[in-house]
Amino acid sequence: MMQSRSNGGATGSAPLDAEELRRMDGWWRAANYLNVGQIYLMHNPLLREPLSADHVKPRLLGHWGTSPGLNLIYVHMNRLIRKYDLDAIYMAGPGHGGPALIANVWLEGSYTDIYPHVTRDAAGMLTLFRQFSTPGGVPSHVSVPTPGSIHEGGELGYVLVHAFGAVMDNPDLLVTAVVGDGESETGPLAGSWKSIDFIDPGRDGAVLPILHLNGYKIAGPTVWGRRSDADLEQFFRGQGYDPVFVEGDQPAQVHQDFAAASEAAICKIRAIQQAARSHSRPDDLRWPMIVLRTPKGWTGPRIVDGVTVEGTFRAHQVPVAEVKTNPEHLRILEEWMRSYRPEELFDENGALRADYAALSPDGLRRMGSNPHANGGLLRKPLDLPDYRDYAIAFSARAAERTGSTAVLGRYLRDIYRNNPDNFRLFCPDETNSNRLGAVFEVSDRCLATQILPQDDHVSHGGRVMEVLSEHCCHGWLEGYTLTGRHGLFASYEAFAMIIDSMAMQHAKWIEHARRLPWRADIPSFNYLLTSTCWRNDHNGFSHQGPGFIDTVIHRKPLVARVYLPPDANCLLSVANHCFRSVNYLNLMVIDKQPQLQWLTMEEADAHCRLGAGIWPQYSREPDKPDVVLACAGDIPTQEIVAAAWLLRRHAPQVKVRVVNVVDLMRLCPPDRHPHGMSMEDFTAIFTESAPVLFAFHGYPGVVHDLLHGRAWHDRFHVRGYLEEGTTTTPFDMVVQNEMSRLHLCLDVTRYLPHLFADTALADYCETMLARHQTHIREAFDDLPEIRDWVWSDDRVPASG
Secondary structure, three states, rough: OOOOEOHHHHHHHOOOOOOHHHHHHHHHHHHHHHHHHHHHOOOOOOOOOOOOOOEOOOOOOOOOOOOHHHHHHHHHHHHHHHHHOOOEEEEEEOOHHHHHHHHHHHOOHHHHHHHHOOOHHHHHHHHHHHHHHOOOOOOOOOOOOOOOOOOOOOOOOOOHHHHHHHHOOOEEEEEEEEEEEHHOOOHHHHHHHHHHHHHHOOOOEEEEEEEOOOEEOOEOOHHHHHHHHHHHHHHHHHHOEEEEEEOOOOOOHHHHHHHHHHHHHHHHHHHHHHHHHHOOOOOOOEEEOOOEEOOOOOOOOOOOOOOEEEOOHHHOOOOOOOOOOOOHHHHHHHHHOOOOOOOEOOOOOOOOOOOOOOOOOHHHHHOOOOOOOOHHHOOOOOOOOOOOHHHHOOOOOOOOEEHHHHHHHHHHHHHHHOOOOEEEEOOOOOOOOOOOOHHOOOOOOOOOOOOOOOOOOOEOOEEEEOOOOHHHHHHHEEEEEHOOOOEEEEEEEEHHHHHHHHHHHHHHHHHHOOOOOOOOEEEEEEEEEEEEOOOOOOHHHHHOOOOOOHHHHOOOOEEEEEOOOHHHHHHHHHHHHHOOOOOEEEEEEEEEEEEEEEHHHHHHHHHHHHEEEEOHHEEEEEOOOEEEEEEEOHHHHHHHHHHHHHHHHOOOOOOOEEEEEEHHHOOOOOOOOEEEEEEEEHHHHHOOOOOOEEEOOOOOOHHHHHHHOOOOOOHHEEOOOOOOHHHHHHHHHHOOOOOOOHHHHHHHHHHOOHHHHHHHHHHHHHOOOHHHHHHHHHOOOHHHHOOOOOOOOOOOOOOO
């Protein structure tokens, strides 16, 4: 038997009088009963007749082990919400506790409000049981159909970052974030504790982390489950928390101890916030948290088939597995369910008795009905400045180089200014590096701890979020958008792969939410990837990796959007569109280095509205082309246009059409993606017969994948990133990956041999490639005619 104990002044205290304790324990038992029923029963929901094998589901799915602890926390949060009028939501890191959250929102009535057919009576209880983990029903995790949830249980390791993102710029919100001890072993969760250093109590809400230790994962013990309270206290105090420990297996004492600990935590949070909001911020800012130790599968079967179940890994999923075929197991299940005394909890109609139901908060204060858990209800459109005011103007086309992301940074600066509590940039220590530093003209970097005189744009009130963790930045923005606000995740391109699974899970959330009419539209999740694979001025091969494009294009077409703006004006037009959109993953990829600017603002707008189109200003006799030179991405655009320019000078007999694709999904057939071009539009751009040489920002297979299902797709010859590179010159990167203007021209001579009676162009290209290799090893820089190349309409033969 686990000894009940607590610290923090809870031991021996009894904040609950006998009647409140009785009622809270009754709610807890009712939730536990509903958990078991969801896993096991398809008939006889209230056990008003002896349990038989026919009452049991043929397939037993779900997880019991973590649920009793989750239920305990839920009923105690209900008490505090009522007592202090809290605006609170609940996030369950142990996503396997799906039946726990479903049980509680059904008990409080939120579930029936959204799903009226699941009534609050015996018939509704049976529906609740039958739908759980069954075809056409609901998943076993805390998931999108669960009222009150903005955190999918399949995302193991992210409950804290989602919770902290939710409270940013949300001063009245409290998030109870339950961390499972298995989840606590993940890398992202270990880094998430530092989120406390980015919360401003004067402006933000608060997170109450509750580390729920029950000792086991699916099969083995947990690391922190075996650590002493002293060890854990040292760790959490070092992270900036003031931990309180509650432990036990005797329900009455655990209720009292947890009531004392949780109420003390709420009072401390309020004191911190009140002090900060009255300009008397405490020097030693330590936020409360609770470590709750209870047995795994608490209140479930103690012994099954002669082995211990409660308090062991065997309680993780289905503690009694052979109920339909083993009479002893059936007896254990019935005894287990009757131990909760359902006849005391539910009235003759099967509804929760009124004295227990009165524990629920009212209306929108119920955690299953809180609008923050359906953040689209709170969404306000951004107050966006006119993006055209930031346009790059030029007198000569593609003759000067400008950093496109620096232009976007000025646009973001004014979005910050116009939206002081509705927009944030999340960037892993790369804001200045990615040339977005203009935002620091209106907001600092956020840090809640010590600020030093030599720090650059760092303050407690800063709202630019920088931490060297892609997991934290992505998770914060998820929580921020899921509660109705807007933002941008900016990162080095190669490091986006770190959050590959997070993007996949968030896409699943959005896609599933769009099937539910009660889920309101949320702001899109916007990515900007820069410091791309084609430039490695300070880095090397490790910083090359365009694979995040592959991640996004394989998400549901309803959700996935990929944009490759070739210049600043296109980037502005695309970003404006993304910031106005809802329910998408919007991926924008463009490098931060100074680059040639191709289109006027008017041209860029028209081009981005189409998503793909012919660039006649860079083509030669494009109406009936011999070859189509297509591109997607800034460096591919540079090389394609430069190849077209070389063909003008060295092979004026070749009719060249230049095509640029900014919306990558336009390449898909329309039956595969809503942005896919019709066949008529596709052939109007790419023709029916001309070879298409396609220079692409990422892996060549992506383009072939997108073109699958298109007629004549075998005419497309794609060059892209081949996993070649090092710290080298810009042009050498495209040479090493065989996507240079010279390689493209050589391709033209191969695919159109009938237009090249001599080998002059091929010889020129081979000579230039050889000169390039010699020059960069002697001068450590690209050839001047490559490095300084700009567009011109002259056709004077090239030297050398």
